[in-house]
Amino acid sequence: MKKGVIILLGVLGVILLMIMWGMGKYNGLVKLDEGVNASWAQVQNQYQRRMDLIPNLVATVQGVANFEKSTLTAVIEARAKATQVTLSPELLKNPQAFHQFEQSQGQLSSALSRLLVTVEQYPNLKANENFLQLQSQLEGTENRISVERKRFNETVQSYNATIRTVPTSLIAGFGGFTQKSYFQAVAGAETAPKVQFN
Numbered sequence: 001m002k003k004g005v006i007i008l009l010g011v012l013g014v015i016l017l018m019i020m021w022g023m024g025k026y027n028g029l030v031k032l033d034e035g036v037n038a039s040w041a042q043v044q045n046q047y048q049r050r051m052d053l054i055p056n057l058v059a060t061v062q063g064v065a066n067f068e069k070s071t072l073t074a075v076i077e078a079r080a081k082a083t084q085v086t087l088s089p090e091l092l093k094n095p096q097a098f099h100q101f102e103q104s105q106g107q108l109s110s111a112l113s114r115l116l117v118t119v120e121q122y123p124n125l126k127a128n129e130n131f132l133q134l135q136s137q138l139e140g141t142e143n144r145i146s147v148e149r150k151r152f153n154e155t156v157q158s159y160n161a162t163i164r165t166v167p168t169s170l171i172a173g174f175g176g177f178t179q180k181s182y183f184q185a186v187a188g189a190e191t192a193p194k195v196q197f198n
Helices: 002-064 069-084 089-093 095-119 123-127 129-164 168-175
Strands: none
Touching (some): 002 069, 002 089, 069 095, 089 095, 129 168
16 A cells, blocks of 8 residues: 555656646746747837837928928828837737738838938938937937847747747647747848939
C-alpha cells in the first residue's frame, strides 16, 4: 500500500509540475502579446502626432504661398484615407487589414514627401518661421515613426519566434496565440524618388 501511495504522489507531483510549467509558459506568452500591443500603441502615437501636424502644415503652406493645389489636395486626401483605417490591437491579427493600414500610411508619407520637395520652389515659404518649425516637427515625427516601427518589428519577431518554438507552440496553440504581422517597406521604396526642379 505504501508503494502505491508513493507512486500516486509521484504521478500527482509530475502532473502538478507540468501544470505549473504550462501556466508559466502561458503567462510568458501573455506578456509577450502585451509587449506587441504596447509597441503597437507607440507606433499609433507617432502616427497620431503626424496626423495632428498635417492640418497646421497645410494651413501654413496655403497662407504663405500660391501653392500647387494638386500637391496640397494629395496630402489632404492621403491623410483622410489614413484616418479611415481603425487602429486597434485586432488590426495586428488581420494581415489584410494590417497591409491596408500600411498602404494608407505609405501613401501619406509619399504625399508629404512630394509636398516638402515642392516647397523648394517657394523661397518665401522656406523662410517662413511657422513653416520651418512645422517642417522640423514633421521630419522629427517621421524619424520617430521609423524608430517605433523598428521596435515594433523587433517585438513581433520575439513574439513570433517564441510562439513557434517547441514546446511553447503547444501552449500557444491551446491559448489561441497567433503570429503577428510585420511592418514592411512600401512597394517601390527601394527606388530613390526623382526630384526635379523646373
